[in-house]
Amino acid sequence: MMATRKRVEVETAMRTPRLVLSPLDPRHARALFELLNDWDVVRMLSEVPWPLRYEDVETFLASEHPATEDFIVLDARDPIGVIGIKKPGSGEPPRKMPRLGYWIGRPHWGRGIGTAAVAALVDRAFAKYPHDRVGAGVFRENAASQRVLEKLGFRYTHDEFFDALGIEIPYYLLERSHAVLRSEITSQKPCAERADFTG
Numbered sequence: 565m566m567a568t569r570k571r572v573e574v575e576t577a578m579r580t581p582r583l584v585l586s587p588l589d590p591r592h593a594r595a596l597f598e599l600l601n602d603w604d605v606v607r608m609l610s611e612v613p614w615p616l617r618y619e620d621v622e623t624f625l626a627s628e629h630p631a632t633e634d635f636i637v638l639d640a641r642d643p644i645g646v647i648g649i650k651k652p653g654s655g656e657p658p659r660k661m662p663r664l665g666y667w668i669g670r671p672h673w674g675r676g677i678g679t680a681a682v683a684a685l686v687d688r689a690f691a692k693y694p695h696d697r698v699g700a701g702v703f704r705e706n707a708a709s710q711r712v713l714e715k716l717g718f719r720y721t722h723d724e725f726f727d728a729l730g731i732e733i734p735y736y737l738l739e740r741s742h743a744v745l746r747s748e749i750t751s752q753k754p755c756a757e758r759a760d761f762t763g
């Protein structure tokens with residue numbers, strides 16, 4: 565009898581001229597914990613515990629996340645942040661369109677990296693899903709993130725109630741037809757061996 569072979573989904577990494585967006589990998593837990601263990605980063609994120617434990621980061625990087633597509637942002641092979649797309653239909657209550665989440669470690673702010681990474685995410689979301697809009701919820705006080713979204717063509721549309729937070733937060737949308745700035749992705753190639761991108 566022939567042995568049945570479990571089909572393994574091939575992970576993909578994305579490359580932009582500047583960054584590599586690599587699949588989650590627990591080998592980057594220490595470096596990412598050092599960057600994420602920063603209240604000025606975590607206070608802008610809705611789903612990260614505080615105080616943060618090393619195990620929280622390690623578990624996140626080692627786990628499957630069926631409702632999201634997550635990537636580690638690598639700059640010259642150094643992990644500097646995490647970005648992701650919440651899949652259409654996920655969330656409580658479920659939301660129709662793909663939505664973006666992202667953080668970059670504070671030492672790397674202000675050099676255009678957040679914008680480049682989110683642009684790559686936008687391209688992926690529009691390439692992968694048929695939806696005509698991509699969304700992102702941003703805390704009212706998060707001027708840097710709002711600026712990143714506006715640079716990419718997103719517009720504030722309304723305040724939306726987030727059950728998990730119990731508050732309304734500003735919601736930004738990008739129409740497919742308004743996605744003027746592209747991410748300059750040069751390739752999306754299979755990343756069967758994660759070590760290729762972690763050096």
Ligand SMILES: CC(C)(COP(=O)(O)OP(=O)(O)OC[C@H]1O[C@@H](n2cnc3c(N)ncnc32)[C@H](O)[C@@H]1OP(=O)(O)O)[C@@H](O)C(=O)NCCC(=O)NCCS
Nearest residue numbers: 605608666667668673674675676677678679707708709711
């Ligand atoms: C938001 C974040 C990803 C931006 O990353 P980044 O690499 O610094 O982004 P960029 O350098 O591409 O762009 C930042 C823009 O915000 C602007 N900015 C920064 N702080 C600002 C402030 N307090 N008020 C107004 N604009 C601000 C910068 O000037 C820049 O705009 P410019 O290019 O027109 O000068 C990063 O700050 C971060 O991870 N913050 C914590 C987590 C977070 O907020 N995640 C998003 C949740 S919705």
